[in-house]
């Protein structure tokens with residue numbers, strides 16, 4: 417990666433983190449988990465610590481956001497350099513994180529998915545998700561199409577076995593909830 421490209425990406429990352437931080441604080445989200453432990457990782461997705469620490473299993477779905485965005489924005493390669501595609505992906509992810517923490521989407525998650533106790537992300541978790549997405553984008557750039565598709569499939573399967581949830585189910589359950597899936601998810605997590 418050229419130095420100017422690397423510094424451009426760094427500036428973009430910093431700007432997005434600031435934008436997201438301001439938007440989430442304005443929406444009333446807390447900086448950290450209310451438990452106050454300061455732990456970087458939270459592994460239990462049905463606990464109140466989920467989406468509150470820097471990283472949790474759902475960070476992996478955000479890595480896949482990055483992989484998917486790298487693939488979609490690659491279609492713009494004729495008019496858009498890799499650095500600008502990275503900037504666009506970061507902007508889209510930051511916008512999603514802000515939308516995800518709006519009252520209407522939080523309510524949707526609570527009623528339609530297994531995230532019954534979901535009150536939105538803490539600021540630190542949301543920044544972790546943005547970082548995971550950017551890492552996924554950079555990873556996909558290096559892996560190329562075939563290996564990125566393989567990575568996508570492996571991570572989705574891993575998440576299905578691990579937490580009975582994944583990016584695909586996330587999207588399905590958010591748009592058109594299936595009761596049988598929700599029951600299956602709920603019974604396996606206790």
Ligand SMILES: [Zn+2]
Nearest residue numbers: 449451452465
């Ligand atoms: Zn906690």
